[in-house]
Amino acid sequence: MNKFIRIDMTTLQASVGDVPEKYAGLGGRALTSNFVNDEVKPTCHPLGKNNKLIFAPGLLSGTTAPNSGRISVGGKSPLTGGIKECNSGGTMSQIVARMGIKAFVIEGMPAEDKFYIIKIDMEGVTIEEAPEEILGGCGNYKAIEILSEKYGKKVAIAIAGPAGEYRLPSANISLKDPEGNIRSAGRGGLGAVLGSKKVKAVVIDGTGAGKIEVADPEKFREASKVFAKALLDHPVAGQGLAAYGTDVLVNILNEAGGLPARNFTKGRIDYNDNISGETLNATITERGGEGKVSHGCHPGCVIRCSQWYADKSGKYVTSGFEYETIWGLGADAGIEDLDAIAYIDRAMDDIGVDSIETAVAVATAMEGGLIPWGDGKAVLEIVKDMAKPTPLARIIGSGAAVVGKTCGLFRVPVVKNQAIPAYDPRSVKGIGLTYATTPMGADHTAGYCISGNILKVGADIDPLKKDGQIEYARAMQIGTAAIDSTGMCLFVYFGIADNPAGFQALIDMINAQYGLALTADDVNKLGESVLKVELDFNKRAGFTREDDRLPEFMEYEPLSPHNVVWDFTPEEIDQVMNFDSEGESEELRIS
């Protein structure tokens, strides 16, 4: 991997060069965040010509390492105004890596008001006008089909859905998965950045790509085997996720009193059976669905958590049907029916909006009186309306913070303008620290403290108490930043958290591929350096510690059933990103 591609949408020219020396050892989030911090003016308008969008496979992407097929996308977020990395499955990461491409960057903005397709193959880059039929409201499912028809079934595709074309702040970047369905680089509105650059889609044709060069193939093979075993041996990664998907968490969080319901007014629901992973599993098993139950979001996945949800007649509705989406629509917005939620999930993928931001925006709008509580039909119509957005569809598509403004609410569950996902910080305090302090805006994947707080994987920390949470949230964010740089799916954490052999195997794979001799400490240092770069960008963009705060209402509205409030002081919160004090937390590091 040594090609570094720049596509200038102002001149409609591209250049393929060698990767700059300083980025040679980086991949995934480490690469995107360093690049954004180096080249994007922190105070630029995210939708203006000075923002840049970078796509980078991880350090292990393209290899035979299990679960290494995530692609990172970076830029300045139109939702938060800060730096953003979001990563996704799909087929792109592996193909791009095998083509020897370290990263491709989209910059500038065309003068003319038309949309383009960027096509990258082994010959180079071509920029052509997008076909009319996939513009102006065409859903992602159909557009991906048309592009696959035109460019070949095996091409990888990243596309801006209608939401991205209209530059709605919740627009995601949708990626074609192995079945031709949709995965999402979901959070923070990078689809709007793609749309602002008038790029409808990036099509990658890997025909002629070779294999990734591996410095020590034997060592790599061996480590890879150990790593796969570590994943499959773990009860969650090896069995639970495949059977129930991430939706297994509905009952777990409900039991823990940490399932935010009715716009974060309570932490438990009584209709959890309607939307639980167990019910999801039973429904899928009963309905069949083209012979599929679970599947992987990218080639090489051994966990296969993605659920394949069909309607009563067995016809595919949606996949990648995640807990956070089901929580948002089911518990937070009170839509008590899994089928209704599935159709909305499909519509969100089709339009290209982040399903967490949109679900929380919907629940906030319900509190604001714009939509009746629990009305799945109304929500489905609003999401579909984003194809040619009505004013209401624009409000919802702009995210929960904008909904809060238009409805004059103070109960708005966002941090840095990004919606708080499926775990209430009052009753799962560790994740609250991640929401508050990650440079990404509220994001559970930035430091998944649910692990040690609720699942008791990697740590065992009382979710209702403050003890140990600061060091834990710091360590989890550091570890996550490192994992996000490898191209690995975050769920590999289950294979390394309590399994020293699994963790060593991950490091061995990197060492074997690059001919290095990294230690666990180096991996942590990498994670820490990524966070520092991201914090530097945000600081220069005007963020301060005052942005590292949860919504004020959580400080004085107790959450049932535990009747707890968010009680970390500002000074305590600020310790999370105080890396100088990390010495204390040695034992909590992912090593």
Add this chain to the structure above:
Amino acid sequence: MNKFIRIDMTTLQASVGDVPEKYAGLGGRALTSNFVNDEVKPTCHPLGKNNKLIFAPGLLSGTTAPNSGRISVGGKSPLTGGIKECNSGGTMSQIVARMGIKAFVIEGMPAEDKFYIIKIDMEGVTIEEAPEEILGGCGNYKAIEILSEKYGKKVAIAIAGPAGEYRLPSANISLKDPEGNIRSAGRGGLGAVLGSKKVKAVVIDGTGAGKIEVADPEKFREASKVFAKALLDHPVAGQGLAAYGTDVLVNILNEAGGLPARNFTKGRIDYNDNISGETLNATITERGGEGKVSHGCHPGCVIRCSQWYADKSGKYVTSGFEYETIWGLGADAGIEDLDAIAYIDRAMDDIGVDSIETAVAVATAMEGGLIPWGDGKAVLEIVKDMAKPTPLARIIGSGAAVVGKTCGLFRVPVVKNQAIPAYDPRSVKGIGLTYATTPMGADHTAGYCISGNILKVGADIDPLKKDGQIEYARAMQIGTAAIDSTGMCLFVYFGIADNPAGFQALIDMINAQYGLALTADDVNKLGESVLKVELDFNKRAGFTREDDRLPEFMEYEPLSPHNVVWDFTPEEIDQVMNFDSEGESEELRIS
């Protein structure tokens, strides 16, 4: 003036106490900003229970000093998230001051979802439920009539219109003027704060109030006479404003190439005659209008700039029909007809939304394709729809920044989320520095550099050049903060800028009233101290110097006809609020 009233909407109790010692020498903006900085948690949600709203007449309000009837309202702004002071004419300031009330504060938030009227008279405070008929969409004109009927024709009224009830971020606080019409504490959404506290209106009955005690009545009378003469002798304050209103500026700014048109894409229009002050004057003169032409917005005004605009049959349509409103709808949104603009102005007053924020939001929405360019009928309907807000009405009522989000625009003319008014900073560079650096968000009244840049009053600085602008913008903001603390209308600047006797008379009045011996230097120190307090609040709320920036597009989109961009560097902008360097600008101070 020694009463300090606190109204707690949580308990529905009020207390009348003595003014705290530290506020005794303060009035108007100096008092509201110090209070907000002392008592409002800077990171609180502006619409939550921890925000507070304070009303304070100025140091000279209630006296016979000409033009001293402005009332300051302070709080944390739902629009900017920073400190806010906005002041307004109307009858409230003089009455409150004569009742001996230094300030009244509204805090807390009731548990029940119903609206209240706060009534203050010489006996104290009563809190009663608001009559149903003025709620849920009733316009301000009718509501003021009903309240005047109920509480007496002479009561002063501050009211949250429908926009305030719905807590839209552009909601203003409307004040009854001497004719029973409407003036506005317009900018920054303080009407939404009033609405969040479930206060529909504050009614002040001054029956039984005495006169203001004056330490040296003879000196006061003398100074007051000199001051009135200084105002009336100035061609602008004495004649221009009464004849043409502030709308006299349309032709002046158009000529200067500083009249932002079509969402700030150009600096000059060719239909200026349709909307100019000259045309306004001719129309008013021709139509009559209940015998009125110009009038004062508060008792004691000698300038009488407020225009009384009638329809073709001579029936009153609107008053306080200002240049900034006419510019926003006429030039920025391209509505080329003065009658159409007048009806929209009336509707904005009736709904209770800031006419600058709303007009700019409209123009931004036109760029975003939500409203056809120049369509006055559509705009009138949208504003009227705010009475029971449709989604589109909510978007517009949330201000230009939210419009920009929902439309995915990067050309959004706001600073600190507040809309930039009627003077393009690229071709009138001094005012650009005020927009960028005032703690209020873009606000021409915070340091009206149009004066020395365009009108050549008080200074003569080339508007197209950077020379001298930094010191000038600093001095104007300091002077303005002082004037805003006196209860004086900002137009008194015309009587003091180039007239040492006028300026001395203003100081003499304050000294005569309070038995003090202030000098010009003390007045400047007061202004500086007010700004410092405001900057302190904003800093603690999380603002940084990066918030002191104009929209990025102005840095690279040249404005016709002069083809100039905004070219102050961040370092230069940051000098404006660097008070340590003020020694250089001695000659530019308002003294």
